Amino acid sequence: MCSCLKQKLLDIEYNKSNIFNLGKENFNNFNFNLYSDEINKEKYNSNISPRENIKIIKNLAEQFIKDFENPNSKNLLFTGNTGLGKTFISNCIANEVLKSGKTVLYQTAPVMLDSIIDYRFGKKNSQNICDSIYSVDLLIIDDLGTExxxxxxxxxxxxxxxxxxxxxxxxxxxxxxxxxxxxxNLYETYDERIVSRFVGYYNICRFFGEDIRFK
Ligand SMILES: Nc1ncnc2c1ncn2[C@@H]1O[C@H](COP(=O)(O)OP(=O)(O)O)[C@@H](O)[C@H]1O
Ligand SMILES: [Mg+2]
Known part of the structure; x- marks a missing residue:
């Protein structure tokens, strides 16, 4: 299968609800003004404002896309409260990676892990999804920790x-x-083996600020 056919199948089967957002959640619609420019060490536990912070994260995201083919460039871990744009920026990246002809699979952690467990128990015909989770060019695991x-x-x-x-x-x-x-919390939930891989092979981006959904 060529990569565009592979991607079509992934979209039809699994990306359904999410790919729907790609039209509006892309770098062209990225709005920095939704992030406060207030520097408040106590509130944000940082020496920079949420806006300055999201600019740094956006640069890392763009670097990630640029260096996608480089086996030594890092993966991305987005951590932070709900409503701070983690899924949004993941979709922005997905959009760009898809444009370059690569395959992208988006799954939430609960759905992804349930599909794999179903497959292991032979409950569903879910071999395709399991193969894709391991081999797709870009895998987006959203909402880790909610499973x-x-x-x-x-x-x-x-x-x-x-x-x-x-x-x-x-x-x-x-x-x-x-x-x-x-x-x-990640250390407490998943232990050293997983978290040490995040530390070693992921750029860890901490999102902070106010919930955008309320704005
Ligand atoms: N940089 C941004 N520019 C414009 N809208 C954004 C941006 N980041 C997030 N949003 C919007 O804010 C809302 C919350 O973002 P979301 O990515 O779902 O947060 P999280 O995944 O961190 O909970 C969504 O409606 C999203 O479309
Ligand atoms: Mg989200």
């Missing part, structure tokens, strides 16, 4: 993250992960 984790899902998650890093020798596979958990 009900157990040791089986933990192992699957570890294997996905680890295998996608190892793929780098022959076919570059990149991953974007979004989570409402902070680094401390």
């Amino acid at each position: 009900t984790i157990n040791s089986m899902k933990f192992t699957e998650l570890f294997n996905i993250i680890n295998t996608r890093l190892l793929n780098n020798s022959n076919n570059v596979t990149k991953t974007i992960i979004s989570t409402n958990l902070n680094m401390k």
